[in-house]
Amino acid sequence: MTDTKITSKEAIMLIVTIFVSHTIVTLPQNLLSNTKSATLINLVYVGIIALLLAYVIYRLLKNFASLDIIDISEYLGGKALKNIIGGIFITYFIVTSSNLLREFCEGLRVAFFPMTNILYILIPFIIMLFITNYLSFGSNIKAISLIFPLVLVSIVFLFFGNFGNFSFERMFPVLGKGFTDTFITGIGNIFAFSGISCLYFIPPYLQEPNKMKQVCLSSVIIGLLYFLFCTATILLLFSFFVDVDEVLPLFSAASYIEFGVFFQRLESFFMLIWILEIGAYLIITNRFSISIFQKITNLKSQKALSMIFPLLLLGIALLPKNYSVIRFLESNIYAYFIIGIVFVLAIIILILANLKKQKERKIQ
């Protein structure tokens, strides 16, 4: 049982891993295409809103000690609602992770494996998931907590290594496309904080449930800082035409780093770290999907599902015909999908459950 419990620091790293993984692929491009040169200001604005939402989520979860959103939806609407919400979140985790996996593998194919079929690039990730699903949740998270500092350092290094190549005039105009696009419609950029979805599932796994507030707030703050570094690197380094069409823009940014003549073309080193990061993300989403399925079907053990969910992930990752389909899904549909499930549906469930609990307390 102790193998399933994680410390608050590990929980923070788990949530920030979800934030980080999307920035490696196309998240900065999607943000930049929405708000152009005002993206940094918009990120700070959206980050403050995400921080407030994280606090609201903490307060709503506080009344249900060590219960996750699946248990709360069962309390609210019985098994029917539990199964519906469980199904929605399983779909959410599998679709987002398969989309990310396919996008990353397409980027790997363009950069390193041009003659390889996409299936053979996806398969190593699936085999990795097969093996890690047989290990305990706690040990997977411990492994992620070892890798996580490398990823953070890589992005900070990417930012400061490219500092000499930045063109700071790309930050102007400060408000980008205008006040409305930056602060009114730009609020849609909150989809970048999709890692908040893990906050709904973390409470049963925490060793110290009283540290949930620290987990909620620290993860959003670290995620925001990370987004700022990543987006600033791409905004200040590339022109907008390159920004929106580039495959794996951070990888392109890494190729500009050089220290003298000997230390050049370090992008492969960064790619190795980012492969670890994408693997970590897949482990987390896969484990959450399996645990949700186990809850809604009352299965005794998760081991039976260890191979099924990775294969499902592979199947869905192979569905898009090519990279342009994935980009279309990512830039036009993905944001609404995340906002609808993570920021609207889940919070409504929590609010209704809290109202029901208050009503029951008054009756008592």
Next chain:
Amino acid sequence: MLYSILASRETVPFPVIFEILLLEISFELIREAGIRVPSPIGPTIGIVGALIIGQSAVSAGIVSPILIIIVAMTGIASFAVPDYSFSFHLRIYRFVFIFLGYCCGFLGIGLGFLVYIAVLCDTKSFGIPFTSGISPLQKTVGHSYFLQPIWLREFRASYLDAKKEEKQEKISMRWKYPSLKKEDSQ
């Protein structure tokens, strides 16, 4: 440098994986022979065997010089592990990573490394996780990536769950501080 490496591999008829496996197996054979041969001549056989095999293989065009350097560095690095028994599993995992690298390049090595770390975190010794001290981070400093000097190791590692956490008093080298000695005598 890339051109010189490619040029040195031009004369070799075999793929890289064959060269690596040939050299690694030869290295393991020399190591095993050196253990089993009587002690006065054991190290000599190791050194002579390695030099002769390496030089002959390069002269015959079976392997490239750069690979000799890589395999030799790998072998020497395996001897640099502080505890000798820790390096036993590396002698087997080395071949797993060679296979992964051959199949999938650095993608295979990256994912193999992730699985390796996860398996290491899952392993326990007498109920204590193998990676205690570094994951999860423990309160007691100086027992994970960096080891303190002996005179600074005041507390035992928290993952030991010891009854008495304090191992030695704060000022362990009391002979260096005469004023403390005077206070004791008073």
